[in-house]
Amino acid sequence: MDKILTVCPYCGCGCGLYLHVEDDRIVGVSPCINHPVNRGSLCVKGWNCYEFVHHPDRLKFPMIRKRGTLVRATWDEALDLIARRLTEIKRLYGSDSIGLLSSAKCTNEENYLMMKFARAVVGTNNIDHCARLCHSSTVGGLAAAFGSGAMTNSINEIINARVLFVIGSNTTEQHPMIAMHMLDAVDSGATLIVADPRKTQLAEFAHIHLQHRPGSDVALLMGLMNIIVTEGLVDIDFVKRRTENFDSFLDTLRTFDPAKVEAITGVKIQLLRRVARIYAMEKRSMLFYAMGITQHITGVDNVRALANLVMLTGHIGLPMSGINPLRGQNNVQGACDMGALPNVFSGYQTVTDPRARKKFQNTWRKKLNPKPGLTLMEMMDMAYVGRLKALYVMGENPLLSDPDLGHLEKAMERIDFVVVQDIFPNETMNYADVVLPAASFAEKDGTYTNTERRVQLLQRAISPPGEAKADWEIIVDLATRMGYRMHYRGTYEIMEEIALLTPSYGGILHHRLKEGFGLQWPCPTQDHPGTPYLHRKKFAKGLGTFITVDYIPPDEPPDKEYPxxxxxxxxxxxxxxxxxxxxxxxxxxxxxxxxxxxxxxxxxxxxxxxxxxxxxxxxxxxxxxxxxxxxxxxxxxxxxxxxxxxxxxxxxxxxxxxxxxxxxxxxxxxxxxxxLYKMPVVKTPKPPEVELESLRIEE
Amino acid sequence: MKREWILDKNHLSYWLRQLRNQMQLIAPMRDQVGDIVFKQVEHIHKIELNCPSLLPSVKEFFLPQYERLFEYSKKDDRVVDSISKTKRVIFGLRSCDVAALNTLDRFFIDEMPDPYYKSRRENSLLISIVCNNPDPTCFCIGLDTGPYLKQGFDIQLTDLGDRYFVQAESEWAISIIKNYHFLFSRPQKSDYDDQYEVLLSSKARFQKRISLQQSRQLIKSGRIKDSFWQGITSRCFECGGCVYQCPLCTCFTVVDRSYNDTVERARLWDSCLFKGFTRLAGGILPNEERIKRTKRWFFHKLIHYPDVLESFGCVGCGRCTVTCPGRIDMASVCMKLKSIALNGEEITDEG
The missing domain is CATH 2.40.40.20 (Barwin-like endoglucanases)
Known part of the structure; x- marks a missing residue:
């Protein structure tokens, strides 16, 4: 029996675990005791993450749809068909009629290659992935304010924090190992503030629980900031030295007096005051948020309001002090970093920037499209009107994860050519023309980037089932068949190319990751030890910017018909x-x-x-x-x-x-x-009258 | 029959190498990030002999997390039993694990023999090492399950600096030592003195003293109110880690998997801390409230086990202390119970 250290494939915590391997089968899992995130613990998903790998449903062979049903094909047939059809569609309708969905479940190397495939081989910027549905507002909102959209602190700093403000995150259930650190901090005296409409398990431990109305986050945060300003709790030095645009922000802030905020959010003024004072007066204050903040039509505004809050109080740029978006998928941070987004290359270098484009053009030896591409939702809208002709889906299941599925199903039907590359059959496969079997996390190597920007090495434990191949091998093969030669001896060579082109990953190479528990970006050079907390001394973009936000109610509030x-x-x-x-x-x-x-x-x-x-x-x-x-x-x-x-x-x-x-x-x-069920009115029949005396058995 | 020898430390690797020629050798190995894991040995010189940090449990070698029980071949209409007959020697485990296996034997072998467990147990030789340096989380000292065993081991080694004091109990173990008699010598009077000193100094290094007996009596006295258990339960993450890591927990579930031409029946680790573990036909969940499940785990270990198997369902290995994300492991809960016992009745209502 061998035990191989790898990274959990579920959430963004990125826990270290061992896969127990016997005869090319995984027979168990155990946690890594020294890992800085999980320290010998795992959640129930981590403990059971080995089991699906050998499930009989795994896709083992490529399949092509013939007369309405998917039938087994060889790799050559499947890949040749994809290459031929994509080239055809590109010639007939242009590159921008093709859309590609990358995956936050795949490694950095695979996301990078997918991005390269879209931009250099297909020639479109229509690449996106499920971060659109979870943290795109973070990436946009924090980048505008600070210049970088990621968790600013490290997970192992949590235990030393004095105040934890958690908003819109069910941490005990969705990031259990981060919640473990939070409870440890509470045990050692930290104050926990939870803002969530639901009474979550974490809220049971909260010293203050704010149950604001869903969708009223901007108002809540503006109310807190208003109190911080009126009570003179602003870190004036910090605002003067390190931020800009405070004055114009202040004008909007003045309109959010606590009474108005109480009316919108349903949270009592006294509670608002207490939270504002506790959060602003303690220096080691960490702010956490997740989907409760981002998945709104005001998602970006919510994030901007949080950014304003940390700048107003100067709670950023120090250990135990910052703003921490908790990323959902094991590699959603990495997929964003790798530029699987329609507007940026890897390392958030925008496609519209001629200098960045030139750098990529020189390395990839291909002219690149300067126009930002379509986002996931826009691709589906284009498909609905028949202008998206082909869709390549790698490791995603939009037919269950995207909103308004009825609309989406019609859109998918109108796409001429759909490729799905996954480890299991899923709902999206009903629309696929070609299905490619991929390798799971245990069957390939590469790197994942967890929510605290820690790039960690994934190690191959077993061989893939049937003819399944690692996603990166499939992309390399396909690109070559489409006339663009890609050649890598292993994922470490892809990582080298990423390091060459991506400043924040400049010093991250596989051989360095093997020695410990990975490196936290930014890591610009090969001797750089990684960065545990961001925005030290200055923000990534220089001065932090206060961005004015205003409260907008949700798009579809309850009414008489839908209460x-x-x-x-x-x-x-x-x-x-x-x-x-x-x-x-x-x-x-x-x-x-x-x-x-x-x-x-x-x-x-x-x-x-x-x-x-x-x-x-x-x-x-x-x-x-x-x-x-x-x-x-x-x-x-x-x-x-x-x-x-x-x-x-x-x-x-x-x-x-x-x-x-x-x-x-x-x-x-x-x-x-x-x-759907009404309690039936049952008429109980009267029991027949029996003379009990007659039933008695005589002794 | 108990026999004693002295083994020079320089001879250990030769002995293990010879054993590896006959059997699979499992031993604690340190990996690149400093963790210690039990796995098949490739390089004998890399075996970690003085583990200063926590060892994983060896339960997985007897009750694996995922174990194929049998396979049915659809084509041949035949059932193939997957019972494991691999001969194994597990080197470097600790007394607590040996004690745990002895209790598990009573559960798995005595009344209704489980052939899979039994076969794995019969084909494994255990060479345990007396703990010279117990971890801060260990509390076996109050339970007679460590740091050394008086009986119930195959081979027990005590580290005396330059040599090992070897004790063997089972016949298989004695025959294995006799096969290599040229490596072993008779112990002298001074060896016995040295061994006793090691045991004494090891006992003195324990940081935790926990009396499960006291906790048991306190629970049985009825002084512990549900509010106490509610407080404990609210911190449970339902990860199942305590059950998975516990060398004495035996919860499992059984699943049939249909592949193209075979059907496989497997058993895999489960946990009584999950509400679905006791799901009844019709979807009724008798233990839907979490407090019932947490209480049951502690009651099972502290009340039921001693009643039925005459020993606690805990050997004091401290693994749940490390793995529990909510810090409501056996040691912490017993400490809380102890403070109730010391502070009197009025504390109980506050939990």
Whole structure:
């Protein structure tokens, strides 16, 4: 039995774990005791992450759709077909009629190659991935304010913080190992403030829990900042020396007096004051946020408001002091860093910048398209009107993860040629013309970048099933067939090319990563030890910018016809579209069915009991789920997880997007709830009258 | 039958090399990031003999996390049993794990023999080492499961600096030593004195003193209110780590997997801390409230195990202390119970 150190394939924590290998099969998992993130612990998903690898459903052979059904093909047939069709479509309709979806589940090397494939081989900037749906507002919002959109601190700093302000993150369930550090900090005396409409497990430990209305985050944060300004808690030195544009921001801020904020958010003024004072007066204050902030039509504004808050109080640029977006996927940070986005190359070098473009052109020896491409949601809109002719999907499942699935299904039908490259069959595959089997995390090597910017090495433990290949090998082969020769001896050579072209990854090479637990970017040179916290002494872009934001109510507030506010998210035992966790025995058994969380009082007024089936309807569709009565959710709000294909909540969600980041508003839409089952009125028949005395047995 | 010898440290690698020729050799190895893992030995000189940090449990070699039980071939209409008969020698495990295996034997072999466990157990030779330097998380000293064992081991080594004091108990173990009799010598009076000194100094190095007996009595006295367990439960992350790491936890689930031409039945680790573990037909969850599950885990180890198997369901290895993200492991909970015992009744209501 051998044990191979690798990185967990689930969330952005990036825990270190060992895969136990016997006869080319994984027989177990154990946590890494010295790893700075998990320190010998794992969450339930980590403990069970080995199991799906050998699941019988794994895709083992390439498949081509013939007369409506997918049939087995050879690699040559499949790749030649893709190469021929893509070249054809490119010639007929132009490069920009092709869209590519990269994956936050794939390694940095693979995302880089996919980006290179899109830009140098296909010749389009239409490349995007699921970060569009989770943290695109962070990437945009923090980049405008500071020049860099990532977690500014490290996870192992949390334990020494004095104040933890967590907003819009169900940390114990979604980033359990980060929550472990948070609880340790609370145990050693830190103050925990949680802002979340739901009473999450973390909120039980909070010294103050703000239950503001979903979608009122900007108002809440502006209210806090207003109090900080009026009570003279601003770090004036910091604002003067390191930021700009404070005065114009102040004018808007003055309009958010606490009374107005209380009316919008439903949070008492006294609580606002306490939070503002606690957060501003302690220097070692860390701010955390996740999807509760970003998945709104005001996602970018929410992030900007948070950025303003940390600049106002000077809580940035020091250890234990900063703003920390918690990234959802194991490599969503890396996929963004690698430029799997329509407007930037790797390292956030914009495609419109002639100097950056020239650098990439020289290295790749290919003329590059200067026009920023389409985002994920825009690609689907273009497909709907028939202007996107081909779509290449690597390791994603948009047919379950994107909002308003009804619309999306029609859009997918109108695309001429769809390629899906994945490890398991998924919903998107119903529209695929070619399916390519990929290798899972245990069957390839490469690097993942976790939420604290730590680039970690993934080690191959076993060989892939059937004819499956690592994603990077597939892209290399395909590019060569399309007339652009790519050749790498291994992923380490791809990493070298990334280091050459990406300043923040300049010193990150595989042989350096082998020695410890990876390196945190920015790491510009080969002797650089990595950067545990960002914006030391100056912001990445020089001066931090206060960006004025204003409160905009959610796009679809509840009304008479649709009286409930629906918010969506993940649950502890499942993960995203469930391709992996729903094929894991223990995880699937824990939560086999979709449910809607509803407040008992609301349920009572609708005549719903715990466990009853209900129909949830929005303006876009309806699903049937079981009701789960819980006091964790406030009245008027309901929650449905989005993992379940059989009851896909994204049939209901609103496709309205943030105008800047194009992130859809998953967290707020209006729904109606009807019970599907009514308690039958049973007439109990009268029991026949029997004379009991006659039944007595005589002794 | 207990026999004693002295093994010169210089002869250890030769002995292990000879054993490896006959069997699979498993030993603790340090990897590039400083973790110690039990795995198959490639380079004998790299075996970690003085582990200053925590060792993983060897439970996985007897009850693997994923174990194929049998395979049914659809084509031949035949069932092939996948019972493991690999001969193994596990070197370098500690007394707590040997004690745990002895208790597991009672569970898996005595009443209703589990052939898979039994076969793995019978084909494994355990060479345990007395702990000279217990970890800060260890508390086996109060439980008679460490730092050394008086009985119940195959071969037990005590590090005396330049030599090992070797004790062997089982017949297989004695025959293996006798095969290499030229490596071993008779112990002198001074060796016994040195060994006793090592045991004494090891005992003095424990940082934790935990009495499970006291916790058991306190729980049985009925003084611990549910509010206490509610406080413990609210910190549970439901990761199952304590169960997976515990050398005495035996929860498993069974699954059938249908491949193209075979069907495989496998058993894999599960945890009673998950609500679905006790899911009944019809989808009823008798233990949906988390407090019931946390309570059961502690009660099982502190109340049920001693009642049925006459020893606690805990050997004091401290692995749950390391792995529990909510810090509600056996040691911490017993410490909390102890403070209740010391501070009297009125504390209990506050939890």
């Amino acid at each position: 409930f506010l629906l918010t969506t998210g993940r649950i502890y035992f499942h993960y995203h579209t469930g391709t992996m966790c729903r094929r894991t025995v223990v995880l699937e058994r824990e939560e086999p069915e979709c449910f809607v969380e509803i407040n008992p009082e609301d349920a009572d007024s609708l005549g719903i009991k715990n466990g009853w089936p209900v129909k949830v309807t929005s303006r876009r569709g309806s699903i049937e789920v079981k009701a789960k009565l819980t006091g964790k959710i406030p009245q008027g709000t309901v929650f449905i997880p989005f993992h379940y294909a059989e009851a896909a909540v994204n049939r209901l969600t609103n496709p309205a997007v943030d105008p800047k980041a194009k992130i859809p508003e998953y967290k707020v839409c209006a729904v109606r709830i009807e019970p």
